[in-house]
Amino acid sequence: MKILLISPSVDPESKTPKGLMIPQLSLHILEGLTPPAHEVKILEEEMDDISLEEECDLVGISCMTANAPRAYALSAEFRKRGKTVVLGGVHPTLLFNEAIQHCDAVVVGEAENVWEQLLEDFQRGALKRRYHHPATSLDRYIHLKYRKNSKKRLFDVIPIMTTRGCPYHCVFCCVSHLYGNNIRHVPIENVVRDLAESQNRNYLFLDDNLTGDPQYAKALFRAIKPFKIKWAGQASISIAYDPEMMRLAADSGCAALFFGVESVSERQLRTMEKSIKNIMDLEEAIKRVKERGIHFHASLVFGFDTDTKDIFQETLDFLMRNKIGTASFNILTPYPGTRIYNQFKREGRLLTTNWKYYDHSTVVFQPKNMTPYELQTGTIQVKKEFSGFTSILRRLPGNLSHPLLYLLMNRGIRKNVAADIRRLPHLMSEVFGIKPCESGFASTSGDTGLKARENLQRPQTLEQYQRLEKGTES
Ligand code: B12
Ligand code: SF4
Secondary structure, eight states: OEEEEEEOOSSTTOOOOGGGOOOOHHHHHHHHHSOTTSEEEEEETTTSOOOTTOOOSEEEEEOOSTTHHHHHHHHHHHHHTTOEEEEESHHHHHTHHHHGGGSSEEEESOOTTTHHHHHHHHHTTOOOSEEEOTTOOOOSOOOOOOOOSOSSTTTOEEEEOOEEOOSOOOTTOOHHHHHOSSOEEOOHHHHHHHHHHHOOSEEEEOOSOTTSSHHHHHHHHHHHGGGOOEEEEEEOGGGGGOHHHHHHHHHTTEEEEEEEEEOSOHHHHHHSOOSOOSHHHHHHHHHHHHHTTOEEEEEEEEOOTTOOTHHHHHHHHHHHHTTOOEEEEEEOOOOTTSHHHHHHHHTTOBSOOOGGGOSSSSOOBOOSSSOHHHHHHHHHHHHHHHTSHHHHHHHGGGGOSSHHHHHHHHHHHHHHHHHHHHHHHHHHHHTSOOOBOTTTTGGGTTSOSGGGGGGBOOOOSHHHHHHHHTTSOO
């Protein structure tokens, strides 16, 4: 039997250079679980073209919330052509009732204990609508085959996940709904086997918090040290206060760590399940990470109810003062299955439930202390100033341990700003319900586009937005 596994893009028109793609682990796990009698083909739409006429018996599609509409559209096309489609991943797990309307079967949660059964059922003509295993074990070794995306070792990065599950319940996160509240581990000998078999130089640990279980993390770092690899991963900022962990991480090849800093507002930090709740301790932690020669990437979120318009300048000042290497500037997104989604829905604050806008870069709700437009453009402005030439030069002295990574990632942010500005007019009319004046964007196309705000009618309240959305005001 021929199985086609697909990871759809949010926007099929835009492609990512192959060299920057990290293989989609879920699809490679499915391939590894598939008995050798079957043939598997993997297509990642961000770099591959998808042919609807592809010869296959079964199609499996993986999606998050933002690419769910595209997954549903592809599924509809394949089903029209007589193919059976199975959906899996974050979004179908969170919204089974919605996903099942668009396909033949859904795998809710992890696939390790159900995929082979699903294939058998399909071959017998007895496919069920829902597959789920409540307590997936990560003990089994699954051999993963990766194709090379790039000939350059610098860009060829292989993903590895060593833990699943999270004991915390951050209001904007769905991970504990997906994988449960207990941290489960892949046996360290299996991780070591992965490294030995893949023979790569660069790895990305996909764990939500690689150091969530300090004992496991330390044993892991000791075990991988002999491979002399370079790796990056996500960790909790509290590791900066564990000198042994820092030493073991650095010795095992840690080049960069991504930290969910989320906010530089103490008011916000105090409301969150964070180990560090004040700015002074955060700044000391950043210093310690950098002293170890580890690149510091901060992930920030704008749009909390405690945020006012001052948060943008406050964040920029913080990033410059601490010479932060790189950062992701996310807009608070109420993903279905999170506490914040339920709250905003209850309060009538969701501006759209078109999932394609649930991408961390679009305001899809009514913020408390500013308009959606202000949150959107404020975030773009921070990205723009942070990734500007002067800012890169000013932060360079604190980022000399990995200069190439520093420059390339900042360039990436810069490119992202241009894309954000290009889509602003579309968001304004489609999500915020603001109609640009006739003279609006055309006259500002040579500029950043942000000046266009002067030419726009800007509704200030949710009621105004809702009226605009219904077309009763223009
Ligand atoms: C790594 C990662 C990324 C990487 C992906 C790199 C890559 N090529 O793999 C990058 C940085 C690119 C990324 C980007 C984004 N990400 Co991300 N990401 C993750 C992370 C940390 C791990 C995902 C992963 O690979 N897990 C390992 C695999 C094995 O697990 P899995 O995908 O769940 O797959 C299992 C099952 O779900 C199931 N399964 C999955 N697919 C399928 C398909 C079929 C057919 C079947 C049968 C089963 C099945 O089987 C698998 C094995 O058990 C998760 C957090 C998490 N814990 O999941 C966030 C996460 C998935 N990302 C998230 C978000 C929001 C994003 C972005 C929108 C953020 C942004 N703006 O940058 C973008 C969107 C990109 C896009 N194109 O849509 C959210 C999704 C929320 C949501 N409801 O959609 C998560 C949950 C983070 C969070 N805490 O909120 N992400
Ligand atoms: S944001 Fe991180 S710590 Fe918080 S629940 Fe999600 S995975 Fe856990």
